[in-house]
Amino acid sequence: MTLLLTNEDADEILTMNECIDALEGAYRDISRGIATPGGRSVMVSETGQGDGVYALKMLGGIVPSLGVGAIRINSDILTWPESGGGMRRVKLPKAPGGRWVGLVLLFDITTGEPLAIFPDGVVQRMRVAGTSALGVKYMAREDATIAALIGSGWQAGSQVPALCAVRDIKLIRCFSPNAARRQAFCQEMAAKTGVEMIPAPSAEAAVRGADIVLCATNSVGNVLYRDWIGPGAHITAIRDGEIAPAAIAAADIVVIHHPANLSADHIDAPEGLTIPDQSREATSRDELKDLSGAPVLADVIIGKAAGRNSDADLTCFLNYHGLGFQFAAAGAAFFRKARAEGRGRELPTEWFTEDVHP
Amino acid sequence: MTLLLTNEDADEILTMNECIDALEGAYRDISRGIATPGGRSVMVSETGQGDGVYALKMLGGIVPSLGVGAIRINSDILTWPESGGGMRRVKLPKAPGGRWVGLVLLFDITTGEPLAIFPDGVVQRMRVAGTSALGVKYMAREDATIAALIGSGWQAGSQVPALCAVRDIKLIRCFSPNAARRQAFCQEMAAKTGVEMIPAPSAEAAVRGADIVLCATNSVGNVLYRDWIGPGAHITAIRDGEIAPAAIAAADIVVIHHPANLSADHIDAPEGLTIPDQSREATSRDELKDLSGAPVLADVIIGKAAGRNSDADLTCFLNYHGLGFQFAAAGAAFFRKARAEGRGRELPTEWFTEDVHP
Structure with a gap:
């Protein structure tokens, strides 16, 4: 059957x-x-x-x-x-x-x-969040306790329990554009996981000082910027473009999900059809093309590549275009x-x- | 529902x-x-x-x-x-x-x-045979009456009615390695289509003198060779490698199904796993790589590319790797x-x- x-x-x-x-x-x-x-x-x-x-x-x-x-x-x-x-x-x-x-x-x-x-x-959201969690498990500082979450939608809802499964998180600050939505999301997630969840008034307010930053949005534009993040943090994204290129460039270690995902050849559209996602992705792919040789998560997990060399490293895992x-x-x-x-x-x-x- | x-x-x-x-x-x-x-x-x-x-x-x-x-x-x-x-x-x-x-x-x-x-x-077999038939419709001589069919399996069974839908075929000579099987196939197809079907003792015997040659096999090696075919014929294959490269090279007009199918990037196998189909395809793709600019069937159908310029042309349609x-x-x-x-x-x-x- x-x-x-x-x-x-x-x-x-x-x-x-x-x-x-x-x-x-x-x-x-x-x-x-x-x-x-x-x-x-x-x-x-x-x-x-x-x-x-x-x-x-x-x-x-x-x-x-x-x-x-x-x-x-x-x-x-x-x-x-x-x-x-x-x-x-x-x-x-x-x-x-x-x-x-x-x-x-x-x-x-x-x-x-x-x-x-x-x-x-x-x-689908469990495998995305579970993969982000593997990035955290092998790349974030062991003593990370404060996290920021940008997004309060379907994907974000799975990121919270996944994160809590791999680190002893004490506080998560969450930002999304709709104040009522982020408030309700924090209450729901706090009840579900037992972790303190605080709605933040801006993405920057959520991110500054966090040990781990999770982007889990449907945004087409950047939501996380270089100036907000410092040494020792671990940042991750589920969509190409969420993290501004300068923030990725600033990371000491960048790990990608799979090199196949850096190529754009998997989109097949008639000419003349406007696909906002694609045009944006094409741009950011161009800026990021030096990532083709970046270590992949699989190699970090087996210890073939380093996920972090010191507590001061800024680490970044790009968890997009799942397979x-x-x-x-x-x-x-x-x-x-x-x-x-x-x-x-x-x-x-x-x-x-x-x-x-x- | x-x-x-x-x-x-x-x-x-x-x-x-x-x-x-x-x-x-x-x-x-x-x-x-x-x-x-x-x-x-x-x-x-x-x-x-x-x-x-x-x-x-x-x-x-x-x-x-x-x-x-x-x-x-x-x-x-x-x-x-x-x-x-x-x-x-x-x-x-x-x-x-x-x-x-x-x-x-x-x-x-x-x-x-x-x-x-x-x-x-x-x-699946109807769309393969229907596509081969479109090749015949737009590329074979209008007065074609004698066909050769190499293969007597599942795919071959659909090629016969498809061919008869687009040309007034009087005789089909069929070869496949098992004599009993090709005999039974000819009887079955003749009953189904009303067209005379003759089992041939060899592929060469089936092919020589035919106006249209259809290859519809599961063979990994070549089944149709240059020396058997002459001016005015139309040849077609449903699998990469069925037609020997020299026979394709001899054609006045070669039409491909789609250029995407000439690239080998769509196969994803772990290293070390032996895939006879793939290794053979890779070889013949190398030999045939000058076909990347060949006209596609779609353009022949709308008249943007010629399927045949004269009754003396040897024409070839490569109907493999459907989409x-x-x-x-x-x-x-x-x-x-x-x-x-x-x-x-x-x-x-x-x-x-x-x-x-x-």
């Missing part, structure tokens, strides 16, 4: 520690050359409705030690409204019932069969626990297989 | 003419720059079982004029046995029930929602007809959508 799972299943049974452990194992496999980080492709077109852009995205990857491959699909209607003084990327929930479309399909590498199908929402093997890793942990606990809806595997040589 | 369809549905309701028409419209969109041909990624690893290689493949593409995007996934256990004097690529049916795993997901570009999910088998927009086109035709005829199993779209911003 193929297991159909939900975001609620993932939220209820997959713990952040399990997710981080699965990701860490997968990164070790990547370093050893046995895992396949996977391809990435983004196709865009007009929607035919005049509002926004249609984007069809696919990631894939294989983690042999977990026995799975995964493909993650996003079928999005994208817009870029101005908000809070900057441009944000917003996905419109246009599917029936006002819903979004993101899917993960998990496959068994010994039989090829589809093991599970589930929406990507919860697992499919992260979904294979987190998906395997989720699927196995769901199977063990009898979760999910069993669908006939024959629905998704065939009796002809394809 | 999301429609779950089967290979039987496709076989029974999607006609070759409908498939060719949908593909032709999509190629016109490609020429006009409004369709997105789409990305392609192949990830491979060991299977953990010692037999063969696990390959996870994804294609995607968008055809705005049909309002759909598609992703096609293959989750294969690959082996390369020796057979009939050559090496063939064979996908092992290891999924429960001895089945293969190939899936197409079709999405609505105005809402993002998944419209349909179906196995790829029948649609996702073919699945969007053929899938749209299939889905609409299935919906109109009340075919398929309706699954709740909520199973494949979510209420969180992914």
Whole structure:
């Protein structure tokens, strides 16, 4: 049977520690050359409705030690409204019932069969946050206790428990443009994690003096600047462009997620279609192209590259453009626990297989 | 609702003419720059079982004029046995029930929602054969009546009706290594199409004197050679390497499917893993790299490039490494007809959508 799972299943049974452990194992496999980080492709077109852009995205990857491959699909209607003084990327929930479309399909590498199908929402943010947490684990100071979080949305909500899983955090200062939203977010996260959360009046106020700075926004522009950060800090971002190039340049150690992510060749759009995200990314990629030789997180995790040389280092982990093997890793942990606990809806595997040589 | 369809549905309701028409419209969109041909990624690893290689493949593409995007996934256990004097690529049916795993997901570009999910088998060979047929339609001589077919497997089975849809074919000579198989195939195809089919004792015997030569094999090596073909013929292949480089070089006009397919950057394998297909493809790609500027089928279809200048031209269409927009086109035709005829199993779209911003 193929297991159909939900975001609620993932939220209820997959713990952040399990997710981080699965990701860490997968990164070790990547370093050893046995895992396949996977391809990435983004196709865009007009929607035919005049509002926004249609984007069809696919990631894939294989983690042999977990026995799975995964493909993650996003079928999005994208817009870029101005908000809070900057441009944000917003996905419109246009599917029936006002819903979004993101899917993960998990496959068994010994039989090829589809093991599970589930929406990507919860697992997607857990693997992003879990990867940021691995950056913190291997790069931040051991004695880091004060963190800043820029963003209070879906991704930010997973960064807090992930951070707390790897460092003994006492205080998190959070900024996002909407005061009511950041206030509510801090209350919610404090209740969930038991860590003190303070809404900050500006990004700068949140960041100054913090040991760890997490950017987790949908912003198209920079949200973290050089002047706010000092020696000993660890900074990280989940989107290309969140950290101003000068801040990245100031870091003593910059670690990237994967070199494939520095190339722009994975976007496939008709000429003439304006994609704000892409044009911005292209610019910042140009400025940052000397990062192509930067150490990757996988090598830091196995000790092949240094994540930090001294307590005075300013360290930076660029956790953007994730790869499919992260979904294979987190998906395997989720699927196995769901199977063990009898979760999910069993669908006939024959629905998704065939009796002809394809 | 999301429609779950089967290979039987496709076989029974999607006609070759409908498939060719949908593909032709999509190629016109490609020429006009409004369709997105789409990305392609192949990830491979060991299977953990010692037999063969696990390959996870994804294609995607968008055809705005049909309002759909598609992703096609293959989750294969690959082996390369020796057979009939050559090496063939064979996908092992290891999924429960001895089945293969190939899936197409079709999405609505105005809402993002998944419209349909179906196995790829029948649609996949119909879009390959339909594309070969478009090559014949725009490149072969109008008065072509005698064809040669090398191969008698799954792909070959669709090439015969596709060819007969675009030219008034009187005779097809078919060769494949197994005499009993090619005999049975000829009987089956003759009954299906009403065209005379003759099993040939060798590939050369099938090819000599033919107006059109179709290669539709799983062979890793060359199956069609320069000396067998003369002026006025049209030759085509569905796999890189089927046509010997000298035969391609001899053609007056060579048309390729898409320039993206001449690059090798879409294969992602751990070091040390032996992939016979890849090593062979890399070699032939090197030999053929001057094809990067060759005209593409889409431009031939809209008349921007010539498919043939005279009846004496030897023409060649290289129909390999298909792209996702073919699945969007053929899938749209299939889905609409299935919906109109009340075919398929309706699954709740909520199973494949979510209420969180992914």
